[in-house]
Amino acid sequence: MCPQKDKKSKNTENLSKYWEWFSFFGLLIAIFLVMALWYRWLRPDPDFLAFSTGVVQLVAIASFLGLQTKGGRNFVLRIDDTLGLGRRINSPKRVTITIWTIVGVLVLLLIPGSQQAAKFYRLRGVEALEVGEYSRAIRNLDQALSLAPNSATTRYDLANAYEELHDYDRAIEEYQQSLELDDSFWPAYNNLGRLYLLSKNDPDAALGTLMTGERRAEDPIAKAIINKNIGWAYLEKELPHISMKTLLATIEELKSIQSEGYNVEVYLAEAYNLLARVFESLGDQDQAQIALKDSLGYALAVAESGACTTPGIRLAPDCLAAIRWVAEAREVVYGGEGEP
Amino acid sequence: MGKICPLIFIPFVISLLVAACDQRQAYTDLGSASNQEAVDELPNLLVQAKGSVQIRREGWKDFLPVGFGALIESGDLLRVSDGSLVSVFCGSDSTWDESLIELSADGLEHGVPCRSGRPPRPWSDVAAPRGENESDIPFVISPRNSALGSDRPFLRWNEIGVSSYTISIVGEDLQNRPPIVVSESEIPWPGEWPPLEPGSNYVLIVDVGGIKSNDGNEGNIGLGFWLLPDEEVQRIQALEEKIRSQNMSAEGTDLLIAELYQNNNMRAEAAQRLQSAISVQPSAAMWLKYGRLQLEIGLPGEAIQAFNQALSVAKADGQLEIEAASLIGLGLANRILGDEPAVVELFNGAAVIFQQIGDQNGFSQANELLTK
Numbered sequence: 255m256c257p258q259k260d261k262k263s264k265n266t267e268n269l270s271k272y273w274e275w276f277s278f279f280g281l282l283i284a285i286f287l288v289m290a291l292w293y294r295w296l297r298p299d300p301d302f303l304a305f306s307t308g309v310v311q312l313v314a315i316a317s318f319l320g321l322q323t324k325g326g327r328n329f330v331l332r333i334d335d336t337l338g339l340g341r342r343i344n345s346p347k348r349v350t351i352t353i354w355t356i357v358g359v360l361v362l363l364l365i366p367g368s369q370q371a372a373k374f375y376r377l378r379g380v381e382a383l384e385v386g387e388y389s390r391a392i393r394n395l396d397q398a399l400s401l402a403p404n405s406a407t408t409r410y411d412l413a414n415a416y417e418e419l420h421d422y423d424r425a426i427e428e429y430q431q432s433l434e435l436d437d438s439f440w441p442a443y444n445n446l447g448r449l450y451l452l453s454k455n456d457p458d459a460a461l462g463t464l465m466t467g468e469r470r471a472e473d474p475i476a477k478a479i480i481n482k483n484i485g486w487a488y489l490e491k492e493l494p495h496i497s498m499k500t501l502l503a504t505i506e507e508l509k510s511i512q513s514e515g516y517n518v519e520v521y522l523a524e525a526y527n528l529l530a531r532v533f534e535s536l537g538d539q540d541q542a543q544i545a546l547k548d549s550l551g552y553a554l555a556v557a558e559s560g561a562c563t564t565p566g567i568r569l570a571p572d573c574l575a576a577i578r579w580v581a582e583a584r585e586v587v588y589g590g591e592g593e594p
Numbered sequence: 595m596g597k598i599c600p601l602i603f604i605p606f607v608i609s610l611l612v613a614a615c616d617q618r619q620a621y622t623d624l625g626s627a628s629n630q631e632a633v634d635e636l637p638n639l640l641v642q643a644k645g646s647v648q649i650r651r652e653g654w655k656d657f658l659p660v661g662f663g664a665l666i667e668s669g670d671l672l673r674v675s676d677g678s679l680v681s682v683f684c685g686s687d688s689t690w691d692e693s694l695i696e697l698s699a700d701g702l703e704h705g706v707p708c709r710s711g712r713p714p715r716p717w718s719d720v721a722a723p724r725g726e727n728e729s730d731i732p733f734v735i736s737p738r739n740s741a742l743g744s745d746r747p748f749l750r751w752n753e754i755g756v757s758s759y760t761i762s763i764v765g766e767d768l769q770n771r772p773p774i775v776v777s778e779s780e781i782p783w784p785g786e787w788p789p790l791e792p793g794s795n796y797v798l799i800v801d802v803g804g805i806k807s808n809d810g811n812e813g814n815i816g817l818g819f820w821l822l823p824d825e826e827v828q829r830i831q832a833l834e835e836k837i838r839s840q841n842m843s844a845e846g847t848d849l850l851i852a853e854l855y856q857n858n859n860m861r862a863e864a865a866q867r868l869q870s871a872i873s874v875q876p877s878a879a880m881w882l883k884y885g886r887l888q889l890e891i892g893l894p895g896e897a898i899q900a901f902n903q904a905l906s907v908a909k910a911d912g913q914l915e916i917e918a919a920s921l922i923g924l925g926l927a928n929r930i931l932g933d934e935p936a937v938v939e940l941f942n943g944a945a946v947i948f949q950q951i952g953d954q955n956g957f958s959q960a961n962e963l964l965t966k
Contacts, residue, residue, distance in 0.1 A: 522669065544654075544655060548653065551650070551671045551705055551706075555668050555669065558707060
């Protein structure tokens with residue numbers, strides 16, 4: 255099938271059956287590996303996968319038909335002559351070694367190579383997520399998942415991207431899959447619980463998820479963040495006293511974390527905002543106003559920070575949330591006076 | 595199956611190899627983003643406050659006036675009236691090189707523009723375990739209970755109206771520093787004495803006809819001073835230069851350097867800086883700061899004078915928080931002097947004001963001090 259020079263063809267006739275079968279077996283594996291690589295790398299883009307498959311099929315048919323003609327064979331021989339492959343790989347043993355070397359390289363590319371590529375695409379996805387390019391983030395994260403489908407953190411990032419695009423059903427699905435892959439990954443519990451409140455209005459489901467997450471979380475920041483949302487879930491369940499207790503304890507915890515130098519203003523702003531809602535539901539307007547002013551203090555610290563005010567930079571989700579809390583507080587406390 | 599051509603694989607292999615190399619390179623480039631600098635934090639401070647400036651701290655019911663030298667924290671709200679001027683210095687050392695942050699004088703509330711900053715120390719950490727309370731003893735005012743950056747510090751003690759004082763140094767460095775007779779109650783480091791050495795503790799003793807500055811305190815508790823090692827002094831000087839490089843008023847610079855010195859236990863030199871700043875901007879916050887420092891040094895009499903100044907300015911300006919804090923300071927100073935009835939009254943007064951403004955932390959601290 256493969257064009258060789260006459261001299262080479264004569265040598266080939268003397269190949270032992272052993273070398274022939276060994277080469278043939280290697281060739282089959284190599285083709286399988288190439289297809290696996292091809293599929294893994296192109297799977298996230300079904301259109302391009304279909305297109306490239308069609309192109310390859312056309313090339314294969316054209317090659318097959320071309321090799322049946324004298325012109326076609328001469329053309330391939332000229333290429334071979336130019337590259338000098340026929341001169342270098344001129345014995346059955348060399349052919350076999352070459353094929354199995356290629357198999358080795360392909361295996362390396364398929365297994366550790368795919369993992370590395372997945373990391374690379376995940377990083378690109380996370381970068382896109384950070385600058386607010388959510389569609390690009392989804393493309394890259396899909397690519398990473400195609401290469402390494404069992405990454406809980408990549409699924410979590412993908413869920414984040416869907417959440418930012420307000421595709422809550424897809425986000426919930428991805429958070430759940432992330433937890434199926436790693437049931438100790440607390441951020442997925444937290445965000446999933448939050449989405450049950452935000453999009454499904456299901457405080458029971460949220461509480462179940464958040465409480466599991468709280469038990470799984472180990473560091474104090476994680477626990478405080480989840481507890482804030484547990485306080486929110488209690489509020490939605492119309493249990494204001496338990497909600498208040500949870501939120502006050504969370505605020506104390508967040509302040510203690512803040513005193514160690516961590517930036518948790520955005521969580522404090524949200525916790526006070528929720529606390530204001532709790533006081534409102536209890537009919538204590540004075541305390542609600544104080545809590546809203548406290549929320550305003552922390553929200554302004556975030557909203558007026560360089561990260562949220564630098565021109566030309568897309569607003570991060572924390573900035574947007576802080577700006578919203580500033581507006582809410584100003585609306586209630588000062589009747590909308592001032593810039594939101 | 596006679597001829598097998600590897601040619602078909604070459605483009606695939608080359609492209610995949612190139613892709614793999616590209617990925618490895620890109621991945622390596624992202625690896626070194628998380629190095630952190632060492633932190634030497636100062637508090638976030640108002641280094642300029644002219645006109646009508648108000649603050650609302652977390653939990654407070656409303657805004658209250660605030661002035662130069664006030665410490666601000668994340669969560670506070672600041673309101674700057676039209677025509678007023680406020681500059682904030684953020685205490686995190688990673689932002690010291692940046693210019694001061696000026697808040698808009700738009701009458702609206704603003705958040706604290708700093709992401710971190712050293713929090714204030716609780717009162718319980720401030721008061722020295724003992725202090726001077728006899729006006730007829732030439733007790734040492736400076737240096738005492740302090741680290742020093744200078745190996746020839748200025749010496750100062752209580753003036754008791756006599757014509758001569760005999761001063762000497764008790765030191766661990768075994769250097770010969772003979773007693774000297776002087777007529778003033780403050781002098782530069784005597785030329786005949788060898789300078790201080792790092793790694794040794796010293797105590798200044800003032801003797802007036804057998805009455806010694808450490809009478810009743812033979813263990814010299816709270817009277818020691820020591821020279822910081824050279825590398826430590828150089829580190830602090832470098833930070834000082836960083837502060838000086840800011841385009842700031844002289845009193846603002848003095849305030850920040852005093853805070854830096856206090857961070858490093860250089861209380862004697864910090865007190866000098868604060869005095870210098872107060873001479874230009876005698877705000878309530880500055881007097882309060884000075885009083886706290888004197889309390890820490892173990893000079894309740896000096897502290898009481900400063901707290902009374904703070905109280906007077908705070909009352910005139912309606913700065914209820916500083917009024918309450920000054921009462922706490924006065925209470926602690928009086929506790930050192932042994933006037934317990936006054937202490938209770940002062941702490942109670944502070945608790946009432948803290949409750950009035952909605953400062954739960956202050957209220958708890960006042961009550962905690964009452965029960966000690």
